[in-house]
Structures are given as C-alpha cells and as structure tokens.
Amino acid sequence: MPPQQNNQPLPPGFQLDRYRIxxxxxxxxxxxxxxxxxxxxxxxAIKEYLPNSLALRVAGNIMPTISDEHMPAFRxxxxxxxxxxxxxxxxxxxxxxKVLNFFRANETVYMVMQYERxxxxxxxxxxxxxxxxxxxxxxxxxxxxxxxxxVHTHKLLHLDIKPSNIYLRNDGTPVLLDFGAARQTLSSDQxxxxxxxxxxxxxxxxxxxxxxxxPWSDMYSIGASMYAALSGAAPQAADGRLERDNLVPAVKRxxxxxxxxxxxxxxxxxxxxxxxxxxSVFVLQRALAQxxxxxxxxxxxxxxxxxxxxxxxxxxxxK
Amino acid sequence: xxxxxxQESRIGGRKSNQDRVAHCYSRDALLVxxxxxxxxxxxxxxxxxxxxxxxxxxxxREGRPKLPDPLLFLSRALTNAHHAILDYALxxxxxxxxxxxxVACVVQDNVAYWAHAGDSRLYLIRQGGLLVRTRxxxxxxxxxxxxxxxxxxxAVHPSRNRVFSCLGGNHSPxxxxxxxxxxxxxxxxxxxxxxxxxxxxxxxxxxxLAENPVAAAVxxxxxxxxxxxxxxxxxxxxxxxxxxxxxxxxxxxxIETQTMPIDTFTTQLEKFGKGLSPAQMAELSEVDIxxxxxxxxxxxxxxxxxxxx
Numbered sequence: 001m002p003p004q005q006n007n008q009p010l011p012p013g014f015q016l017d018r019y020r021i022x023x024x025x026x027x028x029x030x031x032x033x034x035x036x037x038x039x040x041x042x043x044x045a046i047k048e049y050l051p052n053s054l055a056l057r058v059a060g061n062i063m064p065t066i067s068d069e070h071m072p073a074f075r076x077x078x079x080x081x082x083x084x085x086x087x088x089x090x091x092x093x094x095x096x097x098k099v100l101n102f103f104r105a106n107e108t109v110y111m112v113m114q115y116e117r118x119x120x121x122x123x124x125x126x127x128x129x130x131x132x133x134x135x136x137x138x139x140x141x142x143x144x145x146x147x148x149x150x151v152h153t154h155k156l157l158h159l160d161i162k163p164s165n166i167y168l169r170n171d172g173t174p175v176l177l178d179f180g181a182a183r184q185t186l187s188s189d190q191x192x193x194x195x196x197x198x199x200x201x202x203x204x205x206x207x208x209x210x211x212x213x214x215p216w217s218d219m220y221s222i223g224a225s226m227y228a229a230l231s232g233a234a235p236q237a238a239d240g241r242l243e244r245d246n247l248v249p250a251v252k253r254x255x256x257x258x259x260x261x262x263x264x265x266x267x268x269x270x271x272x273x274x275x276x277x278x279x280s281v282f283v284l285q286r287a288l289a290q291x292x293x294x295x296x297x298x299x300x301x302x303x304x305x306x307x308x309x310x311x312x313x314x315x316x317x318x319k
Numbered sequence: 320x321x322x323x324x325x326q327e328s329r330i331g332g333r334k335s336n337q338d339r340v341a342h343c344y345s346r347d348a349l350l351v352x353x354x355x356x357x358x359x360x361x362x363x364x365x366x367x368x369x370x371x372x373x374x375x376x377x378x379x380r381e382g383r384p385k386l387p388d389p390l391l392f393l394s395r396a397l398t399n400a401h402h403a404i405l406d407y408a409l410x411x412x413x414x415x416x417x418x419x420x421x422v423a424c425v426v427q428d429n430v431a432y433w434a435h436a437g438d439s440r441l442y443l444i445r446q447g448g449l450l451v452r453t454r455x456x457x458x459x460x461x462x463x464x465x466x467x468x469x470x471x472x473x474a475v476h477p478s479r480n481r482v483f484s485c486l487g488g489n490h491s492p493x494x495x496x497x498x499x500x501x502x503x504x505x506x507x508x509x510x511x512x513x514x515x516x517x518x519x520x521x522x523x524x525x526x527x528l529a530e531n532p533v534a535a536a537v538x539x540x541x542x543x544x545x546x547x548x549x550x551x552x553x554x555x556x557x558x559x560x561x562x563x564x565x566x567x568x569x570x571x572x573x574i575e576t577q578t579m580p581i582d583t584f585t586t587q588l589e590k591f592g593k594g595l596s597p598a599q600m601a602e603l604s605e606v607d608i609x610x611x612x613x614x615x616x617x618x619x620x621x622x623x624x625x626x627x628x
Contacts, residue, residue, distance in 0.1 A: 075603040082611040089618035098623075102615040104608060207321075239321075 007032065007050050007057045007064070014062070017103050019046060019112065030077070035115060043115040044100060049081040049108050063106055078109060084179045085111050087156050095147025097167070097177045118170045120177075121229070122163035129232035134258045137229050140166075141222065142288045144174040148222070149281040151176070152215050159213070161221035162201035163228050200224060200234030204272050207239040216274045219284060223269020223277070230254055230266070241272055261287075320349060321563040322426075325533040329541050331514055331552030337419075338512050338556035339367040341375050347385040348427035350378040351558050355439050355512040357418040357485065366404050366417035366487045373400040374423055382427075389425040390496055393434040397421060397486065397494050404487035418487040422453060422510050429564050431500045431508060436484045436492040440516055443500065444507040447529040449521065451500070456484035456493055480513065504564040507533070514553030518544045533559040 009024040009032050010016060019036040025045060026033045034046045050057065054074045055064040066074050088099040088111075101112035121140065125132065144166060151158055160178060167175040203220035205212040220238070227235045227250060236247045247270070250263040265287045271277045278284040330336040337356030344350065354370040356363030377396045378386075386392045400421065408416035420437025433441050438455035454460055458481050459473040473479060484493035502508075507528050516524065523543065528536045537557050545552050 078608070079603055079611075082615065085611075085615040086618065089615050090622055092622045099615075099619055100623075101619065102612055104612055109608070109612065 007052055007055070008059045008061070010034065010048070010062065016046065016110070017105055019044060021046075031081075036112075045113045045115045047111045047113065049078060049110070051077050055108065064108065066107065081109060081111070087154075087179045088113075090154050091150055091156075093147050093150040095143055095174055095176060096150060097175050097179075116167055116169055116175055118168045120164050121166040121168055121174070121225070124168055125163055125229055125232055130230075132229050134262055137226060137258075138262065138288050139172075140168070140174050141226060142285055144176060145222070145281050145285045145288065147174070147176045148218060149285070152218070152281055157213060157215065158218050158221075159206065160198060160201075161218055161225060162198050162234075163225050166225065199237035199239075200228070202238060203274070204238040204242055205274055208242065212274055214274065215280055216277045219269050219277045219279075219281075220271075220274075222284065223266050226250075226266045227270060230258065235270070238272070245272065320344070320347060320426075322349065322560055323533050323563065324349075324351070324558065324560045325537045326351075326556075326558035327537050327541055328554065328556040329545060329552075331545060331548065331554050332550045333552075333554055335364060336554045337364040337367055338514070338554040339364075339371040339419075340510075340556045340558050341371045342558060342560070343375050343378055345379075345382045345384045348378075348382040348389075348425060349560075350375065350382070350423065350425050351508070351510055351560055352421070352423040353439050353510045353512060353556055353558060354486070355420040355437070355514075355554070355556070357420075357488075362413065362417035363419060365407065366419035369404050369407055370397075370400040370419050370421050370486050373403045374421075378425075382425075385427045386425060389427060389430075389432040390434075390499075393423055393425060393432060393496065394494065397423065397434055397436065397492070401486040401492050408487070416487045416489065418485045420482060420512070421486050424508055424510060424560075426502065426508070426560075426562065429502050429562070431497070431502050431506075431562075433497045434494050436486055436494045437482045438480075439510065439512045441497075442507075442509045442511075442525070442528075444509065444525055444529055445503060446505070447526070449525050450506075451497075453495065453497075455482070456495070457482045474517070479517070502562045502564065504562065506562045507559060508562065509557060509559040511557040512554060514548070514555035515540065515544045515557050517553070518547040528559055533561050 006027065009027070010021050012021055012023055014021040016036065018039050022035040022037060022043075024032060025035050030049070030051050032048045032050055034048065036044050036046045038044055050064060051074065054070040054077065055066045057064040085099060085102050088097065089102070092098065097116070098114040099111055100114060103110050103112075148158065148161070156179075158176065158179060161176070165176065165178045167177050169175060201221045201224045203213075203217040205217055224235050230250060231253070236245075241247055250258075250266040250270075251260060254263055265284070268287075269277055269284065278287070324342050326340045326342060328336060328338050328340050339354045339356070340352070342349070342351040352371050352374050354367035356365070356367035374396045377392070377399065381387075381392060404419070405416050407413075420435075420439040422433065422435035422437075422439045422441050424431060424433035424441055426432075431443070433453070435441060435453045436456060438457045438460075440453050440455065442452045443450045454464075457479070459468065459476045459479045462468045462476070463470060463473050468476065486492050509524075509528055519540065524540060527540050527543075530536075531539065537559050540557055541555050544555050548555075
C-alpha cells in the first residue's frame with residue numbers, strides 16, 4: 001500500500017495575510033503550525049487547517065487540492081476548527097494559549113496564536129525522566145489549573161489535556177495549548193464534534209459515555225498527566241482500565257519518593273468512577289497548593305527556575 | 320484501534336464443550352479465533368485447544384505491535400497449528416490425530432483478514448446487512464453451490480455436519496483466505512461454530528447483531544439458538560466484534576501519518592460524518608465561513624480588551 005502523503009508546508013518567507021512565514025513548527029494530521037512574524041516583526045504561531053486525508057498540498061503549490069468528494073468533510077472539519085477558535089477567543093488568561101487573529105486564505109482558514117518560547121511538559125518529562133521534583137509538579141499543575149479554571153468558567157471543557165499540550169515557558173510558567181477537542185458543556189444538543197482520544201490521558205467517559213463528560217473529565221487528564229510526570233510514560237489507557245485495571249496506584253508505586261498527599265491526589269484524579277474524582281478545578285487546586293510551601297521548604301534548592309526562585313527568596317529573607 | 324468485543328461459549332446439551340474461542344490484541348492489531356473440536360473424533364477438545372492456543376501465541380509473538388503481513392500470518396499460524404495437533408498425536412501415540420475446525424480473523428489498520436477451515440463461520444455485517452460470510456468446507460455447501468439442494472434442504476440433510484477440511488486429521492487442510500477487507504465504523508464481525516448458525520435462520524442472527532451492542536447480542540443469539548435446538552443442542556460459541564474506527568486527530572509524529580495505509584482515508588471520512596444530521600452535513604457556505612471568522616475576530620477583540628482594565 002502506498003504511504004499516505006503528507007501535506008507540504010508553506011515555504012519560508014511566504015507572505016500569508018499580514019504575516020511572513022518563518023518555518024514549520026509542527027505537523028499534525030489535522031493542521032500545520034508555523035512560526036511567523038507580523039508586520040512589527042513580533043513572532044506568532046499560525047495554525048493552518050489542513051487535514052491530511054482531505055486536502056493535499058503538493059510541493060511547489062500554495063493552494064491545497066480538495067476533491068469534490070471530500071469537500072463536505074473538509075468543511076465539516078472546518079467547523080470544528082472554528083469551534084477551537086471560538087473557544088480560545090473567549091479565554092484570556094496567562095496560562096491559556098492566546099489567540100490573536102483568525103483569517104481565511106488559500107481556500108482554508110488560519111488561527112494566529114501568541115508564540116511562546118519554551119518546551120512542552122512532554123519534552124521536559126522525557127528529559128528528566130523519573131526525577132521531577134514534587135515542588136515542580138505542584139507548582140506547574142497549580143498554575144495550569146488557574147488556566148483550566150478559566151476554561152471551565154466559560155462553560156468549556158478542554159478534553160485533551162496531556163503533557164504534550166502543556167507548554168512550559170522559559171520562565172517555567174505553564175500554558176495550556178490545543179483546544180481542538182474543546183467542547184461547550186452547556187449545549188448538549190450541539191452537533192457531535194470529532195471525538196478525540198489520547199490513550200492514557202482521556203477519561204473513561206470519553207470512551208464510553210460522552211453524555212457524562214464534565215469538569216471531572218479534565219480532572220482525570222490532569223491526574224494522568226501528573227502520573228506521567230512521575231513515571232515518565234503515559235499511564236494505562238482508560239478503556240483498558242475499564243476492562244482490566246492494571247494501573248498501579250501512585251501511592252503504591254512511588255511510596256516514600258513523593259509525599260503521600262501528592263500521590264493520593266494523583267490517584268484521586270484518576271478514579272475510574274467520575275463521581276469519585278475532584279469535581280471542580282478549585283477543589284483540586286486547593287489540594288495541590290496545600291502542601292506546596294512545606295515541600296518546597298523541605299527540598300533542597302534545585303536547578304531550574306524554581307530552584308533559582310527559591311534561592312532568590314531565601315536570599316531576600318536572609319537579608 | 321477502537322472496538323468492542325464479546326465472546327461466549329455454551330455447552331448446550333452435550334457432556335463436554337469442545338468449542339474454544341479467544342481474542343487478543345496489541346496496540347495496533349487484533350485477533351479473534353474460534354475452533355470447534357470434532358466430537359466424533361478422539362480428543363476433539365484437545366485439537367481445538369491446541370489450535371486456539373497456538374494461533375493466539377503466534378499472534379502475541381508476531382503482532383508487536385502489528386503483523387508485517389496478516390494473510391501470511393494467518394496462513395502460517397493455521398498450518399502450523401495443524402502440525403502442532405499432529406505432533407501432539409504422535410507424542411501421545413494416538414491412533415488418529417484429533418481434528419478441529421478453525422476460523423481466525425485479524426484486524427489491523429482498519430483492514431480485516433480472515434482464514435478458515437471447516438464449517439465454523441465468519442460473518443461481516445455492515446449497516447444492518449450481511450456483507451460477506453465464509454463458505455463452509457462441507458459437503459452440503461458443495462451440494463448447494465452445485466444447485467443440487469436448497470438451503471432449506473441442507474438444514475436437514477443427514478450429512479450436514481460432515482466437513483472436508485479441518486486442522487489435524489490425516490489430510491492436509493484446505494484453508495481459504497479472505498481478501499483485504501477495509502472496515503468502516505460500525506461494521507460487525509462475528510465468528511461462530513455450527514452450534515450457533517445451524518439452528519438459526521441467517522436473518523435472525525444478523526438483525527440481532529446489527530441492532531444490539533455486542534455484549535447484549537451474543538447472549539441473546541446463544542439463548543435463541545439453544546432454545547431452537549432444544550435438549551440436543553450442540554456446543555455453541557460466538558464472538559462478535561464491533562469495529563469503531565478511531566478518529567485520527569492531531570497526531571504530532573508525522574511518521575504515524577506516513578505509515579497509515581491508504582484505507583484509513585475512507586474510514587476517517589466515515590467518522591467525520593458519523594452522527595451528523597443531514598442539516599449538519601449541509602455544506603458550510605461561503606457566507607457561513609465569513610460569519611464564523613467575523614464572530615471569532617469580534618470575540619478576540621472583545622475579550623483581549625478586558626484584560627487591560
């Protein structure tokens with residue numbers, strides 16, 4: 001079988017609306033993300049809607065080819081892309097990726113987002129496999145939850161929280177990315193959006209009973225992301241857990257390495273029964289913030305932003 | 320991969336259950352297999368057990384995470400299972416090698432492949448109707464195809480249980496293979512032994528599977544088959560699989576997309592439209608697109624002003 005062809009990115013230097021393409025940042029099955037500069041030479045990230053299976057841009061072309069047969073599906077996917085834009089446009093929070101503009105060109109649509117410097121939590125986890133500090137985990141997730149609280153306040157669910165969708169700026173603050181799966185909670189009569197699952201991070205109800213989706217579903221993904229931060233790998237997928245739960249509770253797996261309190265919190269988020277998980281971001285945030293001060297004190301100052309911050313704080317105190 | 324699967328085996332009115340069933344999956348590949356040990360022959364139960372164990376183990380060895388060539392795998396696995404049964408008979412000094420029917424199906428990359436020997440069957444049901452089923456290696460099936468007897472006559476034919484191909488036994492099995500069959504979301508694959516299909520009319524069997532979740536359909540079909548067959552019911556085994564193709568969303572690794580076979584195009588399209596009412600599938604007009612963009616831009620402006628009080 002011939003391999004599926006990948007879409008060609010727009011060439012470097014290409015003038016797209018009022019932006020100049022610098023280079024491709026990432027390529028997904030659904031879109032391409034570019035680094036570009038606006039007329040003030042400020043960097044932006046531009047996401048181009050270009051589903052691999054429906055629209056094909058061959059080398060040397062700008063316009064993608066979309067067959068008549070694929071057009072309805074292409075347009076339907078575009079609706080989903082608009083949903084992501086709508087969701088993000090309403091959010092304005094330092095821990096949520098900021099959308100700056102939205103426009104149409106080349107027979108498709110583009111979303112312009114703030115360009116952040118740093119790396120994903122996924123990359124961070126892989127680099128420091130199994131040696132993330134409790135204080136780091138607590139700090140990152142407490143802040144991230146600030147952003148998620150904003151999302152939930154707008155009656156939105158993210159539904160695809162995972163380490164690769166959590167970006168760590170160079171100053172260490174987290175940003176929640178990729179709202180491609182976000183859905184409005186209040187309008188259950190909404191057309192069914194494309195179901196997206198990331199094995200290991202999606203909640204059980206995302207597989208089985210989508211009518212039970214709620215803030216607790218994002219809580220599961222937060223728990224799974226924390227679990228991944230501890231283990232260095234994605235935990236067992238929820239659909240597998242429903243059949244045979246092989247997930248070793250965090251409390252057992254890292255007993256003595258991290259505080260029971262943190263480990264219990266992770267296990268709490270990852271309960272299969274949605275009613276047994278933290279029911280709101282706030283409840284979870286409270287739990288995570290609770291011991292933060294204590295554990296930060298207990299741990300020796302470490303490398304990285306948190307360590308240097310603590311050292312600076314200590315320095316200030318001793319002065 | 321996304322699917323639901325349910326298997327059940329009942330002893331019926333017999334003293335022992337010589338049917339064996341198993342399913343097994345890795346991240347990217349799925350195997351379902353059924354074997355019906357030949358009651359009239361020595362150790363039929365053992366033949367069925369060896370066949371299912373052997374094929375499952377081969378799958379676990381080679382399907383990491385997917386099989387390089389599913390049809391080749393099926394060919395080797397069924398043939399080797401046949402030899403494993405013969406070896407067993409030799410080891411034990413059995414006068415005759417035990418025998419079993421076998422049907423096995425592999426799904427990977429949203430494509431199904433199957434192989435069978437004997438009269439255990441595979442049905443592929445799409446949109447409530449039968450798309451394809453295996454042809455029994457039986458004398459009555461041959462007679463039907465020659466036009467000598469009708470389906471109805473076959474159901475009561477004295478040699479309806481005689482099969483001319485099986486694993487084990489003194490002859491090399493005749494194994495038939497399917498084509499590569501791309502699956503669509505909602506497709507149902509059912510494997511069963513003759514204890515199930517024989518008492519039931521095709522239509523009843525298919526409509527129960529098409530209209531119910533597999534976990535409900537399987538026990539219902541077995542109950543009906545058991546009831547129709549009465550006290551002399553044969554062993555009844557059924558495994559049903561509902562394929563629910565996973566939408567391939569934002570994949571970050573381009574390699575993943577590249578290794579995707581051409582067939583997933585179609586399947587992905589299915590998912591796009593799945594669950595949409597005709598109104599929702601109605602084309603997004605140029606005006607709709609402009610409106611949506613305008614709405615988002617307005618929201619961006621409105622909300623970005625808010626944070627600079």
